[in-house]
Amino acid sequence: MQLSGTPVSADDLARSHPADAIETLNSIGIEAATAAIATLKPEAAAAIFNHPGLDRPASLIARLAPERAAEILLRLHTDRRVDIVRHLAPSSRRTLCALLPQHVTADLNRLLNYLPHQAGGIMTTEFVSLPAETTVAAAIQHIRQVGSGKETVYAIYLIEPESGALTGVVSLRELLMADPLSLLGRIALGRKPIAIKPDAPSEDAARLISKYDLLAVPVVDDQNRIIGIVTVDDVIDTMIEANTEDLQKLGGSEALDQPYMSMSFGAMLRKRAGWLSVLFLSEMLTASAMQTYQSELEKAVVLTLFIPLIMSSGGNSGSQATSLIIRALALNEIKLSDWWRILEREIRAGIVLGAILGVIGLIRISVWQQFHIFDYGPHWQLIAATVAAALVGIVTFGSVAGAMLPFALKRLGFDPASASAPFVATLVDVTGLVIYFTIAYAILKGTLL
Numbered sequence: 001m002q003l004s005g006t007p008v009s010a011d012d013l014a015r016s017h018p019a020d021a022i023e024t025l026n027s028i029g030i031e032a033a034t035a036a037i038a039t040l041k042p043e044a045a046a047a048i049f050n051h052p053g054l055d056r057p058a059s060l061i062a063r064l065a066p067e068r069a070a071e072i073l074l075r076l077h078t079d080r081r082v083d084i085v086r087h088l089a090p091s092s093r094r095t096l097c098a099l100l101p102q103h104v105t106a107d108l109n110r111l112l113n114y115l116p117h118q119a120g121g122i123m124t125t126e127f128v129s130l131p132a133e134t135t136v137a138a139a140i141q142h143i144r145q146v147g148s149g150k151e152t153v154y155a156i157y158l159i160e161p162e163s164g165a166l167t168g169v170v171s172l173r174e175l176l177m178a179d180p181l182s183l184l185g186r187i188a189l190g191r192k193p194i195a196i197k198p199d200a201p202s203e204d205a206a207r208l209i210s211k212y213d214l215l216a217v218p219v220v221d222d223q224n225r226i227i228g229i230v231t232v233d234d235v236i237d238t239m240i241e242a243n244t245e246d247l248q249k250l251g252g253s254e255a256l257d258q259p260y261m262s263m264s265f266g267a268m269l270r271k272r273a274g275w276l277s278v279l280f281l282s283e284m285l286t287a288s289a290m291q292t293y294q295s296e297l298e299k300a301v302v303l304t305l306f307i308p309l310i311m312s313s314g315g316n317s318g319s320q321a322t323s324l325i326i327r328a329l330a331l332n333e334i335k336l337s338d339w340w341r342i343l344e345r346e347i348r349a350g351i352v353l354g355a356i357l358g359v360i361g362l363i364r365i366s367v368w369q370q371f372h373i374f375d376y377g378p379h380w381q382l383i384a385a386t387v388a389a390a391l392v393g394i395v396t397f398g399s400v401a402g403a404m405l406p407f408a409l410k411r412l413g414f415d416p417a418s419a420s421a422p423f424v425a426t427l428v429d430v431t432g433l434v435i436y437f438t439i440a441y442a443i444l445k446g447t448l449l
Contacts, residue, residue, distance in 0.1 A: 014044045018051045026055045034063040042068075046075035049084065052237045058087035061096075070099035077151040079124040079234055082111045111228075119205045120198030122238050123219045123228035126150040129157040132167055132185030136178045139170075154215040157193075157226050158184055164225040166218060169193045195220045198227065202238045205230040207332060296437055300448040302376055303440055306361075306387050307433070313357055314394035314432040315425030321346055321402030322424050326416045329406060339407045346403040350396030357395060358388030379447045386443045393439060394432040401427055 013021045013036060025033040025048070037045050037060060049057055049072055061069045061084055073081050073096060085093055085108060097105045107125055114120030128150060130139055139156055147153050156175060158168040168188030178187055195218045196205050208217045209232055216229040296303070325342065328334045334342065365384040368374045376383050402424045406416035441449055 018047045021048050022051050022053045030059060034060055038064055042071040042075055045072045050077055050080050057084050062088055062092045066095050066099060070096050077124055078126050079122055114198055117202050119196050119200045119202055119219050119230050122202055122234045123230045124151050125228045127229045128153055129159050131161045132158040134184050136175060136182050137180035139184055152231055157218055158188055166193050166220055166224055166226045206235045209235055296449055310390050310394055310436055311429050311432050313391055314398035314428040317395045318398035318402030318424040318428045321399045325403050325406045329416050342403050346399045350399035354392035354395030358391040361391055362388045382443055382447060386440045390436045390439045393435045397431060398428040
């Protein structure tokens with residue numbers, strides 16, 4: 001691995017596979033990486049920037065001489081160019097767009113109107129389209145002429161010559177296997193093309209590609225005219241990024257917009273301090289709840305022994321439910337209207353899971369008492385019953401709270417992943433204490449309390 005600031009040979013980078021070159025560039029400082037890229041031919045540099053594994057591509061482009069950066073941008077795939085320009089500062093964006101051909105700038109500005117999580121935001125305008133009356137031989141000849149300028153040629157999209165409306169799709173395999181004199185429209189006859197609108201979520205594109213086993217899905221406007229395609233590799237990159245953000249949010253942190261090792265120490269603190277402070281303030285309610293039951297704790301100090309055990313069980317059950325529901329919502333396995341069915345299911349699951357833990361807790365207290373490992377006092381049976389009943393109540397509440405919070409956040413327009421496991425655990429901690437001591441008072445009243 002290269003050290004930060006270590007010069008990198010341009011010849012070595014040019015001879016390397018783009019993935020290997022990227023590994024080297026990602027391991028060195030940004031100034032050294034910029035200097036190395038500046039020595040490459042525009043075609044070699046574009047091959048590196050076209051790869052999604054390159055860290056800080058926008059920062060690298062911004063540090064290059066504007067003319068050099070424009071040469072590289074011009075050779076990039078459309079969707080990759082959009083993704084990089086989207087992350088440039090406005091001043092850098094204006095400078096580079098002024099150096100690009102007018103038709104490229106117009107296409108770029110049009111695509112930038114779509115959000116990154118929409119199908120239009122990840123589509124490429126590099127596709128092959130032909131009238132349905134074209135012969136197979138003519139189509140193959142056309143691909144030979146224009147194919148080198150396209151990112152991918154997975155299929156030929158058939159369009160109406162006058163309206164430009166999408167009428168069918170012929171895969172490359174079908175094209176190669178067909179009679180050279182056959183018409184493209186006859187090959188696609190009877191098949192309605194699968195398509196998506198540009199403002200649809202990128203997750204919908206992923207579902208279509210998965211459901212119909214596609215390599216690319218066409219993007220059409222309101223007049224059913226094809227304006228781009230979303231390829232399977234773009235969907236994979238988008239899903240990896242989205243899943244990474246969700247996992248980071250589930251951990252109680254803001255999503256990182258840079259690789260972990262590329263972020264400055266200050267930026268890392270800002271990403272983590274906000275949520276950590278919110279969780280800390282929320283946990284203060286736990287201290288307030290314990291103060292409320294101070295007299296009960298003084299009378300039955302033995303109850304404090306089980307607070308960590310019971311609270312963690314509620315938090316764990318809530319975290320389980322939250323993770324399952326967030327994932328099911330992301331995969332469109334459930335909808336907002338299913339909340340009542342989920343509530344009923346989680347109540348039953350919480351009661352059964354709580355009962356299982358309650359039995360384990362009851363057995364543990366009994367064994368410790370009978371074998372004199374610890375003396376819980378003359379009312380140890382009531383203490384065991386309190387712990388068992390509290391586990392049922394708290395685990396049930398945790399399961400329900402963890403399952404319903406993502407629904408509430410999505411209804412309010414927030415990202416369900418914000419219902420992070422730490423947040424659910426904090427909520428259960430506060431409410432769990434109330435449940436625990438309420439049950440303890442009901443069972444132990446007249447004895448320890």
